[in-house]
Amino acid sequence: MPETEDTQRKTLDQRNQMSDLERLRHSTAHVMATAIARLWPDAQFAAGPPVEGGFYYDVDLEHRVSPDDFEAIEAEMKKVVKENQVFERAIVSRDEALDMAKSGRLAALGERDTPSTFKIDLLNDIPEDEEISLFKNGDFWDLCAGPHVGRTGNCKAYKLMSVASAFYKGDAANPQLQRIYGTAFKNKTQLGEHLERLEEAKQRDHRKLGKELDLFHIDEMVGQGLVLWKPNGAIIRQELQNFISSHLERQGYSQVFTPHIGKLDLYRTSGHFPYYQDSQYPPIVERDNLQTMAEDGCSCGELANRLEKGEIEGFLLKPMNCPHHIKVYQSNHHSYRDLPVRLAEFGTVYRYEQSGELGGMTRVRGFTQDDAHLFCTEEQVRDEILGCLELVKIVLGTLGMEDYRVRVGLRDPDSTKYVGDPEKWQKAEDALRDAAKSLGTDFTEEPGEAAFYGPKIDFVVKDVIGREWQLGTVQVDYNLPVRFGLEYIGADNTSHTPVMIHRAPFGSMERFVGVLIEHFAGKFPIWLSPQQVRVLPISEKFNDDADAIVKTLKENGIRVSADKADEKVGAKIRLAQLDRIPYMLIIGAKEQEAKQVSVRHRDRGDEGAIGVDIFLSNVLEEIRSRSL
């Protein structure tokens, strides 16, 4: 998540609420700045707040800081800590502060030839009625509202983590600064625990597990952000789709299939083209048109121009499924008695995300939404939203994903990116807020997070690195029905405009499975496991027995294989454990004699010997119930 709030000024209230840990981290940021100023006196510092998990300080510096420099910086920090400097607060007048900044004295150890440029700018951002506070530790003076810990000696458990770049004040038009991240804790033990947690998190990264478990592959030659689902991953996806589909039937949805492309005209009407052109793959233009234009010596700019104006037609890879579903709806006349019409599709869409945004399965350029569009009357909106939210909760509940937050995305009153009139927006926002309240979960309202056609409720979860991802979403839309002129005949025998609800409980299959891999650390519940059982013969003498067991289980729909490698059982177990296979069945002389199998569970270990039929019925029940 962008940390824009950290680059904005905090209110004094927020500062006073800073926790002890945040205060410590903020002070450690100053210690780091002091060390950097000692090593590179020409460093120009911008902002250095605490953040979740640590702190950073933005610095403009000729020298390119790399992790190789961390040792030296940390060594210098150690000295500053050892000197046990007092953090002193000074209230000064605006002019005094400005004078210091102009002589380069802010965020520095002494006066310099160049002024403290960022500090001057930050100074100007401080409201007139607010007092200007400086903090000093040793010779290091900084413009800072605080608060701080008492002495630098308190900052004894810290570690520099990484260096990245960030635009000054988060604006891409501003210069880029080097952002040095670090973390700090009360003591070394807590720091050690934190670092250990980070290490564990790395182990469950879906990109690492995706490779190890052979779930998906992204190939350079296919293209950035285009996911190839390998057989193991495809099983997981298929199971999830089956799961959702069973609920679709219960909730009165109809499944449809629509193509991956559509005419530009479709997207002109919906408003996607040319508005979102930057994040779309370029249009597909018919060969004859291209030929003619080439012969006319037409430039690329001219081509784009004509496409925009509709002088030549083209096709677009669909960035959303809604326009297609709208056309399905529109192909029939509808009476209010037919509503709601609920059209569902696992629809693949393509969005040309910026290259720097792509990553693993969570941010990709082609993805499949478990999408649906509901067409209903105004009176039905509330119940339909509730039905959608119910579905999202069933999905997340079944998978044991309780660690999510709910966000009600509203329009940003100052932005012009939204279509439709404010009255309809108000209605839609009220309906959503209303539904969110009845959800029984806390939610936040966030202006500016709406879709361009309507407000939405998002279910947001964190990945192992702590980044937030939107998964399930429910969006109310009063606008696209108008743009497309959708109708139904009401009880009064006149034409009315239906309301549309867009909803996707998983969001996208790619992102959802990515998050799911991390959620389960690769240990999927048995109904999702690519391989559910592996039979391990003790030696090759029992290979035939293993084959027989495999056959029985397969006939009952279990995903099972036998490991007949020329290895000891310990090695076979190790491999099965690494593959995160829920059940291992060991067959040797004892079992052969007793007509049983020894069951080993990947987490519970050796569970003793039982008959194959009993094991089978237990496993079938575990699968059927989708137990965790």
Add this chain to the structure above:
RNA sequence: GCUCUUGUAGCUCAGGGGUAGAGCACUUCCUUGGUAAGGAAGAGGUCAUGGGUUCAAAUCCCAUCAAGAGCUCCA
């Protein structure tokens, strides 16, 4: 898109201006072993791609492509 870092065997990674390295995986042989690695041998790489510097480039420089982190963006 921007900044920085990275790209060496299927995987994880070491090395580094002068004939390419390890572990795992793979193949073959020995071994028939009871709950997280039995032993041996073998095979496997234009060191991402394209240029440049050099007697000599995997190594240094530039560009491109891709990955990672962060920022900006995300219908």
